[in-house]
Amino acid sequence: MKTDFQTIILKLSEFWSAEGCVILQPYDAEVGAGTFHPATTLKALGPTPWRAAYVQPSRRPADGRYGENPNRLYRHHQYQVILKPSPDDVQDVYLRSLKYIGLDPLLHDIRFVEDDWESPTLGASGLGWEVWGDGQEITQFTYFQQVGGFPCDPVPAELTYGLERLTSVVQGIENVYDLDWNGAQGDARMTYGDVALQMEQEFSAFSFEQLDAPIVFRHFEDAEAMCRHLVENKLVLPAYEYCLKASHLFNLLDARGVLSVTERANYIGRVRALARQCCELWMENVHG
Amino acid sequence: MAEWLFEIFSEEIPSRMQQGAQDQLKTLAEGHFQAQGLPFDTIRTFVTPRRLTLLVEGLPLQTPEKQEEKKGPRVDAPQAAIDGFLKTTGVPREKCLVQETPKGNFLFVIKQEPSHPTREVLPSIALSLLKEFRWPKSMRWGHLSMSWVRPIRGLLSLFDGEVVPFSYANVDASATTYGHRFLAPLPFEVKNFKDYEQKLRDHFVILDAQERRDLIRQEITRIAQEAHLKPVKDDALLEEVTGLVEWPIALKGKVDPQFMTLPREVITTPMRVHQRYFPLLDSDGKLAPYFGVIANIQAPNNQGKTIVIGNERVLRARLADAQFFWDQDRKKPLDNFNTDLKTRLFHQHLGSLFDKVERVSKLSSRLAEKMGADPKTVVRAALLSKADLASQMVGEFPELQGIMGRYYAQAQGETPEIARAIEEHYWPKGAGAPVPEAIPSLILGIADRLDTLMGFFTIGITPTGSKDPYALRRAGLGLIALCLNPRCNFSMVDVLEWAYEGYPWSELTAPTIKSKKEAVEDLWQFLLERFKFFLRDTQGSPYDHVEAVLSVAHDNPTFSELALRTQALDQLMDGKDGENLLVAYKRASNILRIEEEKDGRLYEGSVSKASLIALEEKTLSDTLETKSPEIQHLVQQGDFIKAVQNLATLRPYVDQFFDKVVVNTEEEQTRTNRLHLLAYLRKTLHQVADFSKVEG
Numbered sequence: 002m003k004t005d006f007q008t009i010i011l012k013l014s015e016f017w018s019a020e021g022c023v024i025l026q027p028y029d030a031e032v033g034a035g036t037f038h039p040a041t042t043l044k045a046l047g048p049t050p051w052r053a054a055y056v057q058p059s060r061r062p063a064d065g066r067y068g069e070n071p072n073r074l075y076r077h078h079q080y081q082v083i084l085k086p087s088p089d090d091v092q093d094v095y096l097r098s099l100k101y102i103g104l105d106p107l108l109h110d111i112r113f114v115e116d117d118w119e120s121p122t123l124g125a126s127g128l129g130w131e132v133w134g135d136g137q138e139i140t141q142f143t144y145f146q147q148v149g150g151f152p153c154d155p156v157p158a159e160l161t162y163g164l165e166r167l168t169s170v171v172q173g174i175e176n177v178y179d180l181d182w183n184g185a186q187g188d189a190r191m192t193y194g195d196v197a198l199q200m201e202q203e204f205s206a207f208s209f210e211q212l213d214a215p216i217v218f219r220h221f222e223d224a225e226a227m228c229r230h231l232v233e234n235k236l237v238l239p240a241y242e243y244c245l246k247a248s249h250l251f252n253l254l255d256a257r258g259v260l261s262v263t264e265r266a267n268y269i270g271r272v273r274a275l276a277r278q279c280c281e282l283w284m285e286n287v288h289g
Numbered sequence: 290m291a292e293w294l295f296e297i298f299s300e301e302i303p304s305r306m307q308q309g310a311q312d313q314l315k316t317l318a319e320g321h322f323q324a325q326g327l328p329f330d331t332i333r334t335f336v337t338p339r340r341l342t343l344l345v346e347g348l349p350l351q352t353p354e355k356q357e358e359k360k361g362p363r364v365d366a367p368q369a370a371i372d373g374f375l376k377t378t379g380v381p382r383e384k385c386l387v388q389e390t391p392k393g394n395f396l397f398v399i400k401q402e403p404s405h406p407t408r409e410v411l412p413s414i415a416l417s418l419l420k421e422f423r424w425p426k427s428m429r430w431g432h433l434s435m436s437w438v439r440p441i442r443g444l445l446s447l448f449d450g451e452v453v454p455f456s457y458a459n460v461d462a463s464a465t466t467y468g469h470r471f472l473a474p475l476p477f478e479v480k481n482f483k484d485y486e487q488k489l490r491d492h493f494v495i496l497d498a499q500e501r502r503d504l505i506r507q508e509i510t511r512i513a514q515e516a517h518l519k520p521v522k523d524d525a526l527l528e529e530v531t532g533l534v535e536w537p538i539a540l541k542g543k544v545d546p547q548f549m550t551l552p553r554e555v556i557t558t559p560m561r562v563h564q565r566y567f568p569l570l571d572s573d574g575k576l577a578p579y580f581g582v583i584a585n586i587q588a589p590n591n592q593g594k595t596i597v598i599g600n601e602r603v604l605r606a607r608l609a610d611a612q613f614f615w616d617q618d619r620k621k622p623l624d625n626f627n628t629d630l631k632t633r634l635f636h637q638h639l640g641s642l643f644d645k646v647e648r649v650s651k652l653s654s655r656l657a658e659k660m661g662a663d664p665k666t667v668v669r670a671a672l673l674s675k676a677d678l679a680s681q682m683v684g685e686f687p688e689l690q691g692i693m694g695r696y697y698a699q700a701q702g703e704t705p706e707i708a709r710a711i712e713e714h715y716w717p718k719g720a721g722a723p724v725p726e727a728i729p730s731l732i733l734g735i736a737d738r739l740d741t742l743m744g745f746f747t748i749g750i751t752p753t754g755s756k757d758p759y760a761l762r763r764a765g766l767g768l769i770a771l772c773l774n775p776r777c778n779f780s781m782v783d784v785l786e787w788a789y790e791g792y793p794w795s796e797l798t799a800p801t802i803k804s805k806k807e808a809v810e811d812l813w814q815f816l817l818e819r820f821k822f823f824l825r826d827t828q829g830s831p832y833d834h835v836e837a838v839l840s841v842a843h844d845n846p847t848f849s850e851l852a853l854r855t856q857a858l859d860q861l862m863d864g865k866d867g868e869n870l871l872v873a874y875k876r877a878s879n880i881l882r883i884e885e886e887k888d889g890r891l892y893e894g895s896v897s898k899a900s901l902i903a904l905e906e907k908t909l910s911d912t913l914e915t916k917s918p919e920i921q922h923l924v925q926q927g928d929f930i931k932a933v934q935n936l937a938t939l940r941p942y943v944d945q946f947f948d949k950v951v952v953n954t955e956e957e958q959t960r961t962n963r964l965h966l967l968a969y970l971r972k973t974l975h976q977v978a979d980f981s982k983v984e985g
Contacts, residue, residue, distance in 0.1 A: 070613070072606045086431045089442065089459075092300055096470075106471045110584040110596045112533060113338075115303035117426070128428040128439070130301060135599025136564050136582065144428050144440075155432045173595075175602050261632040 003172040004103040005184035006193060009164065010056055012102045013080050017054035020094060022082065025055035030242055031249040034059045034120075035081030035161055039241055042123060044083065045148045045157045046280060047287035051085045056164070060249065062256035065205035068198045071176040072166075075204045076197070080162040086155035087144055095142065095160055099134075103171050109134050118143045122248050122272040124150045124280075127159065134170040139163060149280025165193070214259045221250040221268075228275045237282045244275040290330070291350055291449035293411055294482045295343040296466055297419070298443030302338055304532025306425055306438060307498065311336040317421055318343055321414045327352055327407065335496045337535045339470070342496065343418070344482050350449065351404045361385065361396035371396065408448050412455035412462075415446060419457050433458055443467065450481055468492020469536050471586055493536040493587070502531040508539035509567050509581040516541065518569040518577050526561055533565065534585040540593045542566070542601045544578040548608040551615055554692045555682065559607040562688055564600070580604070614681040623697050627672070629679035636759075638799035639744040639792070646675050648791040652736040655787050659779050662728045670710035670733050673698055677711075691715040717770050719763075720826060724770050731774055735784075738768040742815075743788035747808040748799035751815065765819040772848040780845030781816065785809045820848060830855045833984045834862065840979035850927060857929035858978045866937035873943040874980040877967040880952055884964055892964035900962040905949045909942045910966055917973045924976050932977055943970065 004012070014024050028038040035057035036042060044051045057079045065075030084091060092113075096106055104111075113130040118141060120126070129143035141161040145153045165177050174180050178194030185191065224247040231240035251268045254260055260268060302310065315334040322329050322345065330347025361374035364387055375382055378398045386397040420435075427436040435458055446453040446462035455462050465476045466485070473492035479485040486496050495501045505527060509520045530537075548556060553576050560566040560580055567581035582600050584593060630643040639645070650671035657664040677683050677694035695712035699705075706729050713730035714737055716723060725731050741764050745751065752761050772781070789805045803811065817839065824830040838854045839846075861867040885891055901907045916935055923932035952963045974980050 071609060073610075087440070089431065089440075107586070108588055108595050109599065110586050110588075110593075111471070112585055113301035114533065115301075115305070128426065135596050136566075136603040137599060144430055146428055154429075156428075156430050158430075169602070170599060173598065173602075175605065263634060263637065 003181065004168075005172075005181040006164065006168050007183055009102045009168055009171065010078075010080065013098060013162065014054060016098045016101045017052075017082055020052070022052040022054040022084075025053050027055060027057045028245075030245050031060050032057065032245055033061055033248065033252055035079040036120065036123070036125070036159065037245055037248070038081065039238060041081060041083045041159060042125070042148055042276075043237070043241065043280070043283045045085065045125075045145050045153055045159075046151055046283055048155070049085075049287075050155075051083065051157070054080070054082045057081050060204075060252070062204075062208040062252050065201065065208055065256070067205040068178065068194070068201035071178070072169075074165065074177065074197075075201050075208070078164040080164055080167075082160040082162075083157055084160075085153075085157035087158035091158045092142075095132075095140070102167075104134060104139075104167075109170070110136070113142065116141065121269050122251075123148060123276050124273050129159075134167070137166055137170050139167045139170055149277045149283075151280055151284055208253055208256045212253055212257045214254065214257055217250055217253050217257075221247055221254070224250060225271060225275060229278070232275075232278045232282055235282060237279060237286060240282065241276075241279040244272065244279050247275055248272045290347050291407070292482055293343075293345045293348055293407075293453070294445065294447045294479075294485060295345075295415055295418075296443070296445035296485075297341045297437075297441060298339060298445065298466055299341070299437060299441045300339070300439040302336070302341070302438050302532070303426075304338070304529045307336040307338075307532040308528070310341055310422075310424070310438075311498070313422065314341055314343055314418065317418055318345065318414075321417060325352070325410060325414070326355060327410070336498055336532075337494060337496060337501075338532060339535065340466070340496075346482075348407055348448075350407055352407055352410060354404045355402035357400045357402060359398045359400060361398065363392075364394045364396060374398075408451075408453055411446070411448055411453045415444075415453070415455055415462070416457060431459075445479070445485075447479070447481065468494050469586075472536065495535065495537075498531055501534065501537055502527060505530055505534075505537045505539070505583055508537065509583070512539045512541045512581055513567075513569045513579075516569070516577070516579060518571055518579060520567045520569055520581055521557070523561065523567065526565065526567065530565055530583045534583055536585060536587065538584045538587050538593065540582050540584055540597050540600075541569075542580050542582055542597045542604070544580060545601075545605050545608065546578050548605075548612060549576070549578050551608065551611060552692075552696050554689060555611050555615060555686075556608065558686050558688050559611060560604065562686070563607060564604060566600070566604070610685065611682065614685060618680040618682055618693070618697060619700050622701055623673050623676040623694070623703075626676035626679040630675055633678070636744065638748050638797060640797065642675050642678065645740060646672060649674065649733070649736045649740050652740060652784075652787055652791050653732050656732045656736055656779070656784065657729075659784075660728070660732065660776055662732060666704065666706050667710065667729045667732045667736075669703070670707045670714070670729050671736065673703070673707065674711050674714055674733060674737065717767055720766065724774070728776060731771055731776065735768060735771050735777070736788075738764045738771070739784060739788040740791060742768065742812055743785060743808065744792060746812040746815070747789065747792065747794070747803050748797075749801040749803065751811070761815075762819065765816055766823055769816065769820055769823050769848055773852055775849050777847060777849060779847070781847065782809060782813060782845050785812055820851065824852060824855055828852070828856055828859065830859050831984075833982055834858045834978070837978040837980060837982035840982055841975050841977070853927065854929045854977065857933040858983075860930065861933040861937060861977075862983065864937070866940045867933075868985075869944060870936065870940050870974070871980055871983055871985055873940070873947060874971065874974055875985065876947060877943075877970050878981060881964060881967050881971065884953070892961065892968050894961075894965050896965045896969055897962050900958055901966075902959060903950045905942075905945045906963060906966060909946045909970070912939060912942045913966075913969050913973055917969070917976070920973060920976050929977065936974060936977060939970075939973070 018024050025040055038057055040053045058076055059079050060076050062075060064073045066073045112133045114133055116131040118127050118129060125148040127143035127145040131138040132140040132142055143159045145157045145159055147153060168180050172181060178198055180193040182191040182193050182196050224243045228240050228243035231243060251272055311334045315332055318332050329345050333344045335342040359378055362370040380398045387394050388397050424438040427438050429436050430440040441458045441460055443466060444460050444462040445466045447464055452464050453462060464478045467476050468489060469492055477488055479488050489496050513520050556576060557568045560568050569577045569579045569581060571577045584596050588596060627643055631641050633642045635642050635645045650668050653667040653671045654664040657667045677697060678690060680693055682693050683690050691712045695708045698708040698711050706727060709727055710729040710733045713725035714733035716725050716734060725734060742761060745759055745761055786805060786809055789808055794802050821832050821835045824835050834855050838851055838858060842851060881892060896910050901910055916939060920932050920935050954960050
């Protein structure tokens with residue numbers, strides 16, 4: 002019996018709960034990766050120990066393929082774990098989590114291959130690896146060195162499992178839409194496609210064809226202005242939420258192909274400036 | 290005699306850094322043992338993905354006693370100076386020695402550094418090694434402030450079979466280490482290096498990278514041969530894979546046959562670059578539908594079937610992507626991709642990539658005319674040269690730039706020369722890599738690099754120290770390699786000017802824009818520097834030979850001429866003739882310099898035959914008279930080898946002249962004439978190179 006998609010999520014939560022993580026819910030705004038959740042970005046800064054785990058649906062408008070590509074998705078799911086400070090046995094604990102969801106490292110070829118991580122929009126970077134399972138990247142493993150331009154001290158370890166890819170290795174399934182979502186039989190059986198295909202099709206059509214660029218440009222301006230206003234009034238979490246909105250709106254414009262190279266760099270710079278201000282405010286609160 | 294075994298056990302070290310780390314640890318350790326005056330027989334270092342190991346053999350158990358001699362002031366120095374010396378050395382006056390030196394009698398103190406157990410000095414050496422080591426990129430972890438390439442999780446330190454205790458990064462040194470991460474996860478103790486190496490092997494780790502590399506090569510070859518295939522030779526891939534595994538196991542996977550119609554590079558790029566697989570070839574050298582993969586684990590029973598199936602699945606997904614891009618990209622003519630290049634910057638102050646394409650196209654046309662090639666072909670190739678950068682395939686696999694351009698050009702019926710030039714204008718891809726032979730490829734490659742270099746040099750972006758973000762040094766070396774083709778008969782300075790003229794400088798808004806004269810001069814000097822470097826690397830020419838050649842070359846030399854001339858000089862200076870000729874040259878030019886200075890005039894007149902007296906000067910003069918025009922002719926013909934062979938024949942006449950003839954005689958007319966003869970000799974030699982620049 003191969004572990005299904007939702008059971009993998011449940012087991013990861015069980016596992017990381019037992020490791021002392023608070024199990025959070027996904028951030029309820031559009032983000033491109035689990036890293037953007039304030040539970041990672043902001044909590045990575047400052048001296049307070051912090052352990053959290055959560056699923057984060059992650060939107061990558063440029064990767065939308067109308068549900069026709071077996072492994073590229075407009076929205077995929079990440080399982081995000083943040084451990085601050087990074088524990089001495091973090092690799093071993095991580096490998097135990099793989100075993101716990103049914104990926105036996107004696108039967109599969111698990112390797113740590115150099116892959117340093119950088120997010121230009123967050124002004125964040127770290128060193129680590131992509132973890133391979135039989136040649137498939139299943140996890141991004143990063144020791145954060147800085148976020149929003151601030152050094153992380155202590156250093157957190159961030160584990161980002163790509164849930165679709167991980168499940169495809171566990172289930173030995175090629176096409177993401179064929180993954181077993183709920184493990185049920187007969188009429189109750191649900192595949193990934195049953196659950197997510199419509200969203201892929203419609204959101205691809207939205208971002209590549211129907212997205213009204215002038216509206217999104219306007220929304221970007223608004224989100225940026227709101228973020229600045231909230232920073233001035235020292236409301237760090239709402240300010241950061243508007244920074245996330247600006248980031249997602251930029252991703253939409255980028256996917257729509259309406260930004261020239263120069264404009265693109267310019268927009269990235271604007272989002273990074275917002276992220277930096279939010280992190281600065283966060284650090285003031287931490288130290289003030 | 291004893292050995293010190295020191296292992297730094299960490300989380301996975303990036304493969305690309307391992308060889309460098311192994312070398313650096315050896316150099317650092319040698320330095321420290323030498324500085325401490327500790328003799329040793331050998332220092333060896335080892336690296337695997339999870340450990341960096343040092344072995345020092347033949348160390349004494351006790352450090353040698355050291356005597357240090359300290360020299361003080363003279364015995365009759367002021368008392369304050371003597372007191373100061375006694376105070377710093379801590380030795381009373383009566384224990385000081387007095388030694389006689391040419392400058393008088395001096396006080397000396399001999400300090401004895403007693404012998405210590407070697408064991409006691411090792412911890413400080415170990416700590417220095419850890420602190421002084423420099424990784425290309427390093428990180429902090431946990432609460433700690435020190436950095437290493439990845440977190441340090443163990444330190445093994447054994448001297449003469451016993452632990453040398455010290456701590457670093459919250460880890461205590463011990464006699465314990467770990468084997469393979471999955472196959473033997475429990476720690477174990479070792480006694481010495483031999484035991485360490487053997488136990489690692491028992492615990493599924495091959496310590497020696499060379500052994501792992503050889504094993505991987507053999508194993509990949511073996512699984513290929515099982516299917517009557519052979520692996521593609523790829524040393525870079527082999528090196529990388531060696532750094533990814535401690536226990537290599539070769540497995541063979543299948544490529545889904547439906548993808549075998551894709552262009553070869555489109556199949557092998559995801560294999561090699563993304564998945565680190567070895568492509569396999571059939572007996573005709575054609576790509577076979579199989580690949581070799583090196584796993585880091587020996588799976589039980591099912592012989593790695595799960596692993597193979599998993600890897601095949603990943604490759605299939607990547608090739609499905611590639612197939613999609615291949616189909617999509619070909620729906621649109623290449624020319625249309627140029628529209629996208631209008632919004633892609635070449636550099637913020639140098640316009641878009643499309644602007645570049647247009648400049649390169651014009652420059653190629655001028656070069657083609659000069660070189661007697663067909664401008665139409667190069668202009669068309671130039672226009673399409675960057676189009677593939679906007680294709681989906683190159684977006685996904687940047688390594689395929691140029692290669693996809695060739696395929697897409699072929700697919701839309703461009704001539705083979707054009708398709709080839711699109712790919713080959715990126716050649717040479719590195720030092721020693723192939724240079725295009727086809728003329729359109731050559732011209733396009735030259736024009737592209739000239740344009741890039743001139744653009745950046747004009748706005749003041751030039752390589753400094755280790756900073757060269759636009760890889761201008763590589764572009765310079767590439768340009769030189771291309772211009773060595775004898776078809777490149779143009780003056781470099783001329784074409785640099787053309788490149789400058791291609792930019793619409795008045796419309797560009799860079800903060801600095803150099804004048805044509807300044808930009809051309811700066812770039813030309815840069816290229817000459819690169820040229821010296823290039824000749825040293827490719828034909829082993831010493832810098833001074835290149836200098837000597839540059840000094841006499843006319844204003845607008847071609848690189849091929851300079852290279853041949855330098856090669857000829859190298860050949861001459863390799864033998865006895867060159868050496869002696871150089872001595873004679875130096876003698877002649879010294880005499881000339883001194884006499885010219887003394888008399889306040891130059892001796893450049895012609896030799897008067899009538900005034901030649903000694904047999905040796907007559908012979909030398911006659912020889913020069915026949916040889917000099919001959920050499921001049923050969924130089925003009927570009928036959929530098931023959932020219933220097935002729936120079937070499939001068940040697941006995943020159944030697945005899947200096948043996949028998951005194952230049953500075955009383956008789957003024959004879960003296961002047963002999964000085965003229967020396968000047969004639971110098972002039973003859975200068976036809977090939979300025980020998981005053983050659984180091985003897």
